[in-house]
Amino acid sequence: MKISSEFSKHALDYNTYNVIQNKVIEKLLSTVKHKPKNILDLGCGSGSVCKAIDWDYEHFTGVDFAPGMLELHPKSKKIESVYGDFNDEALFDNLLTYKYDYIFSASALQWANSLESVFASIKQLNAPVALAIFTSNTFRTLNETASISSLLRSADEVNELQKKYFNADFEILNYKLEFESTRDMFKYIKKSGVSGARKILSYKESKKLLNEYPLNYLEFEVAFIYTR
Numbered sequence: 001m002k003i004s005s006e007f008s009k010h011a012l013d014y015n016t017y018n019v020i021q022n023k024v025i026e027k028l029l030s031t032v033k034h035k036p037k038n039i040l041d042l043g044c045g046s047g048s049v050c051k052a053i054d055w056d057y058e059h060f061t062g063v064d065f066a067p068g069m070l071e072l073h074p075k076s077k078k079i080e081s082v083y084g085d086f087n088d089e090a091l092f093d094n095l096l097t098y099k100y101d102y103i104f105s106a107s108a109l110q111w112a113n114s115l116e117s118v119f120a121s122i123k124q125l126n127a128p129v130a131l132a133i134f135t136s137n138t139f140r141t142l143n144e145t146a147s148i149s150s151l152l153r154s155a156d157e158v159n160e161l162q163k164k165y166f167n168a169d170f171e172i173l174n175y176k177l178e179f180e181s182t183r184d185m186f187k188y189i190k191k192s193g194v195s196g197a198r199k200i201l202s203y204k205e206s207k208k209l210l211n212e213y214p215l216n217y218l219e220f221e222v223a224f225i226y227t228r
Contacts, residue, residue, distance in 0.1 A: 018048065020175055020220050021107045025052050027173065028106055028130045031226040036101035040125070042086050043108020046072035050079065061098070063091065087113045092121040100127040107222075110134045110152050119165040128227040129166060133158055137174070137221035139189075146209045158223045168227045175220040182213050189218070 025048055035055040044050065044062030046069050053060075062073050065085040073081045084091040086109070103122060110133045112118040122129060135158055136150040143150050159170050179185040186206075 020177055020222075022048060022052075023175060024132045024222055025049055025106045027222075027224060028104060028132055028226070029053065031130050031169075031224070031228075032102065033228060036128075038099060038101045040095065040098075040100045040103045040127070042103065042105040042122075043111075044073060044081070045069045045108070047074045049104050049106055050074050061095075061100075063095075086118050086121075089117070089121065092124065095125060100125055103127050103129045103131075105129075105131045105133075107132055107134060115153065115158065116161050116164070119161055123165040129168065129225060130227075131162075131225040133223045133225070135172070135221045135223050137219060140219050140221070141215055142189075142209070142213060142218065145213050146205070155221060155223050158225075162225045166225060166227065168225050171224045171226075173222050173224065175222065176217045177220065178217040182210050182216075185213070185216075185218060186210065 028049070029052055035057070037058040039053070039057055039060045041049045041060070041062045044064045045066070047062060050060055050062060051074060057078065059078055059080065061080045061082060062070070063082045063084045063086065064070050064073075065083065067083060070081045070083060073079070075081070084094070086092075086105075103125060109115060109118060109131060115133075122131075134152055135155040136152045137155070138152055139150070155172050162168060162170060177188070179188065
């Protein structure tokens, strides 16, 4: 398992809310050594993976369970946007009727109800993978300061599961995103989607966290699973 780190400083504006996710996509695409023609993206969102691909493909299928995100996804004769939830086995029954050269998932599978079930379903599609999953050391200091547990699986847990289904490389990257103020940091957490819409602190507890958080950055830990 390779561990590396990267430090980024960004002003808080619209384009920064997904800055870490975009770095994750850049890393995912760097692991692809050929140019697949028929691509599946699980948890495609508004199409960041699709937009980042710089080669000519024959067909791109993006799957997401948020209609509003699918409306923002790029559209063309080569691109198919599918409403579906990767927690639903019926989705994979449908996907099995297609043949994919590569399966991507960037920053979505951490919200799987059963990651093992999703891995098993992906395995049945019989295609190389490039997957990125946020893990439990994301927001580590924030969680420790607020005395709350992470919603995310540990990197070790993700690794043990993926080894059961993929003959793949496993790599951990740690990112830091710096902010001008703690208040800007909290705005990012709310709007970036990384927190999974979690709201378990009262106003008083949130104010206390705002005052006591010791860092000027947030930590992110991402597990990458990719076949060569």
